[in-house]
Amino acid sequence: LLPKQLNLSLLLYPSRRAVQDRQGQVLHVLCPGDLQYHNIHLVGTANSVTLGQQSGTVQAMLNNLLLLCHSLITCRKVFLPPEVTALARDDVTEDLLMRALAQLLSMYASASLLLSYLQGKPDITTDMEKWLPQEMSAIEGSLLTGQAVRGTNGQWLCPGHQSAWHINDSSLQDFPSQDFASYASAISILTFEANRIQCLPDNFFRSFRSLYQASLSSNQLQSLPLGIGNCEMLETFSISHNLIKALPSDFHTCGGSLKVLKISGNPMESLPSHLSKFAHLEELQAGSLQLRQLPDDIRDLEKLKILNIASNPLRELAATFYELKMLTYLDISGVPWLEQEQGKATLLSYEAFLNFTRKHAIFSSISEKELKDLFTSCDNDKNGLLDEGEVPKLNAQLFIMFPRFGTESTADDELGGIPEQIFMLECLEELHLKYQAIRRVPAEVEKLQKLKYFNLQHNPKLETLAAELGGLQLKGLHISNCPMLRTPPKEIVARGFSAVMAYLSRLLSGSVECKRTKLMFVGLGGAGKTSLMRALMSGSFVTPATVGEAITDGIDIKTWEIKQDGSKLSFSVWDFAGQTVYYNTHQFFLSNRAVYMLIWNTRLGHEHAGLDFWLSSIECHAPKAPIFVIGTHADQVTKTELPMEELSRRYQQIKGYFCVSSHTGQGVKELHDKLISVTLNEPYMGERIPQVWLSFEQSVIR
Numbered sequence: 001l002l003p004k005q006l007n008l009s010l011l012l013y014p015s016r017r018a019v020q021d022r023q024g025q026v027l028h029v030l031c032p033g034d035l036q037y038h039n040i041h042l043v044g045t046a047n048s049v050t051l052g053q054q055s056g057t058v059q060a061m062l063n064n065l066l067l068l069c070h071s072l073i074t075c076r077k078v079f080l081p082p083e084v085t086a087l088a089r090d091d092v093t094e095d096l097l098m099r100a101l102a103q104l105l106s107m108y109a110s111a112s113l114l115l116s117y118l119q120g121k122p123d124i125t126t127d128m129e130k131w132l133p134q135e136m137s138a139i140e141g142s143l144l145t146g147q148a149v150r151g152t153n154g155q156w157l158c159p160g161h162q163s164a165w166h167i168n169d170s171s172l173q174d175f176p177s178q179d180f181a182s183y184a185s186a187i188s189i190l191t192f193e194a195n196r197i198q199c200l201p202d203n204f205f206r207s208f209r210s211l212y213q214a215s216l217s218s219n220q221l222q223s224l225p226l227g228i229g230n231c232e233m234l235e236t237f238s239i240s241h242n243l244i245k246a247l248p249s250d251f252h253t254c255g256g257s258l259k260v261l262k263i264s265g266n267p268m269e270s271l272p273s274h275l276s277k278f279a280h281l282e283e284l285q286a287g288s289l290q291l292r293q294l295p296d297d298i299r300d301l302e303k304l305k306i307l308n309i310a311s312n313p314l315r316e317l318a319a320t321f322y323e324l325k326m327l328t329y330l331d332i333s334g335v336p337w338l339e340q341e342q343g344k345a346t347l348l349s350y351e352a353f354l355n356f357t358r359k360h361a362i363f364s365s366i367s368e369k370e371l372k373d374l375f376t377s378c379d380n381d382k383n384g385l386l387d388e389g390e391v392p393k394l395n396a397q398l399f400i401m402f403p404r405f406g407t408e409s410t411a412d413d414e415l416g417g418i419p420e421q422i423f424m425l426e427c428l429e430e431l432h433l434k435y436q437a438i439r440r441v442p443a444e445v446e447k448l449q450k451l452k453y454f455n456l457q458h459n460p461k462l463e464t465l466a467a468e469l470g471g472l473q474l475k476g477l478h479i480s481n482c483p484m485l486r487t488p489p490k491e492i493v494a495r496g497f498s499a500v501m502a503y504l505s506r507l508l509s510g511s512v513e514c515k516r517t518k519l520m521f522v523g524l525g526g527a528g529k530t531s532l533m534r535a536l537m538s539g540s541f542v543t544p545a546t547v548g549e550a551i552t553d554g555i556d557i558k559t560w561e562i563k564q565d566g567s568k569l570s571f572s573v574w575d576f577a578g579q580t581v582y583y584n585t586h587q588f589f590l591s592n593r594a595v596y597m598l599i600w601n602t603r604l605g606h607e608h609a610g611l612d613f614w615l616s617s618i619e620c621h622a623p624k625a626p627i628f629v630i631g632t633h634a635d636q637v638t639k640t641e642l643p644m645e646e647l648s649r650r651y652q653q654i655k656g657y658f659c660v661s662s663h664t665g666q667g668v669k670e671l672h673d674k675l676i677s678v679t680l681n682e683p684y685m686g687e688r689i690p691q692v693w694l695s696f697e698q699s700v701i702r
Contacts, residue, residue: 470504
């Protein structure tokens with residue numbers, strides 16, 4: 001109930017007489033909005049009925065019902081009807097009106113409680129028609145238009161919410177304007193998502209002028225009508241994942257109130273014009289568009305805190321980007337490619353590839369024929385499916401197809417491809433740089449003292465992270481799927497976030513560029529492993545004959561250091577005994593951070609050299625390590641037979657075949673040079689190791 005003559009004075013200063021005068025009241029319908037009562041609102045005078053004199057039974061039941069409604073409405077936020085909102089003025093805000101209305105309703109609740117106590121509490125059944133007498137039928141017919149809505153457990157909803165109840169079921173193709181004819185101007189929240197609506201009425205924004213939150217995401221809208229400036233209270237507007245190529249020319253007229261704008265997933269080539277008009281914008285979701293550059297006036301978004309422009313083919317940021325001083329969240333990830341789960345077989349069909357492209361608007365600029373040709377070019381076996389070996393080829397094509405940060409970055413680029421404007425955003429707390437061509441994270445990252453989360457996943461060129469990252473108070477650092485990463489080492493990355501941060505923190509105290517690995521000599525006993533090791537380490541590439549010398553027992557470990565272009569390359573040389581008794585233990589010492597020399601005696605032939613055993617063992621325990629297959633005693637045979645093509649096909653780790661003689665030096669120099677070349681190309685070469693770790697190692701050795 002509310003007074004028939006509701007004015008500002010009565011609302012702010014209600015009297016008990018006005019509340020208790022039953023002849024001067026108007027019965028309003030209270031619509032819950034949804035089953036959780038999140039959007040309770042008074043329907044308004046258009047659906048109110050003046051109460052007359054009712055029977056005692058009706059009055060008692062009505063008191064109980066009003067007590068329930070008044071109690072409910074005072075403990076929830078209630079959206080005001082237009083006639084109450086219209087009472088607002090400079091010195092009387094809507095918030096004050098809301099509190100005044102709650103106070104008035106509390107007085108009604110108290111009065112209803114008193115009357116219920118005096119008149120008793122009759123039983124109220126769930127079927128209103130069984131207890132509403134004849135004199136209430138007019139009220140029922142006037143107010144309960146449409147009755148209860150199916151699927152709401154008998155809940156009555158206003159006509160507007162009735163229409164909206166089954167809105168998001170993908171069934172709508174046309175916007176149901178007629179269902180909101182008498183309610184449109186009073187609606188403040190409108191959500192029409194996940195349908196197939198292609199266009200809005202020309203008078204849409206004029207009709208829904210009270211909107212402050214509107215979502216039309218995941219439809220098939222191709223354009224928006226003019227007139228959005230009529231929505232002077234609009235704060236949140238979402239049209240993500242539609243087919244809109246451009247915003248209307250007057251879109252900037254809503255900028256005075258807009259705080260959140262979501263336009264992701266549309267084939268737009270630019271952001272809204274006149275960005276200076278959006279002075280209050282705090283969040284802009286503009287991912288997966290077709291942006292190739294950002295306008296300079298993006299600096300005018302002075303209050304912007306959240307910016308998502310991921311999955312756009314950007315090569316650089318606007319020169320003025322650094323002026324977005326309020327930014328706390330920034331996602332500038334590149335156009336993605338297909339993710340592969342490690343250790344899981346992948347079979348990608350063309351339809352699955354098309355479904356992937358449909359999720360990102362940038363692919364709409366590529367014809368289906370071009371996409372088909374791209375898929376076919378990676379299908380080596382022409383079976384219509386891409387396996388785990390062909391998907392990376394497709395990803396490589398997607399990587400070079402679109403511009404990315406760092407693509408033009410050179411090895412001596414101090415910032416490693418990260419735009420310099422990023423390091424001037426001192427309020428930044430979360431930064432996403434996935435699917436880019438970043439080479440390194442520079443020391444300048446220390447300027448981002450408030451950074452809490454840093455995402456660098458899927459950067460195939462990323463090599464190093466600056467030690468200064470270890471000095472930040474990060475809560476999350478994501479660096480998976482960065483195959484070229486050397487600092488921190490992959491073994492540290494595999495241990496998780498805490499290990500990575502500890503490693504980087506240690507680097508701050510001092511570090512050394514490390515170029516060292518293990519050189520493993522394996523093969524049958526008497527094949528010449530020890531002699532070849534000595535020849536390589538001698539500098540002259542020859543070694544005296546070792547006739548009568550005892551064969552190696554267990555594992556013999558030596559250190560071999562080579563000066564190379566001003567730096568030092570260090571090998572920990574492991575000479576494995578070739579006796580069968582040791583075969584079961586050798587596997588515990590095989591690792592990826594090594595180079596393998598598989599030695600066989602050319603005098604005995606490859607059939608009796610156990611090559612398959614050793615190659616299989618290395619492939620199993622060190623699948624990423626390079627292997628050299630080396631035949632010895634080359635000075636004692638005139639012809640050597642070895643199925644090199646077959647071995648290379650089966651074991652792709654093999655980097656070369658050599659026939660050498662440790663006694664004459666034949667082929668040893670060539671093997672030496674190739675060994676150094678392959679070793680220096682290993683991804684872990686040049687890692688920075690904390691000095692304290694190396695000092696600890698030396699202390700243990702001593």
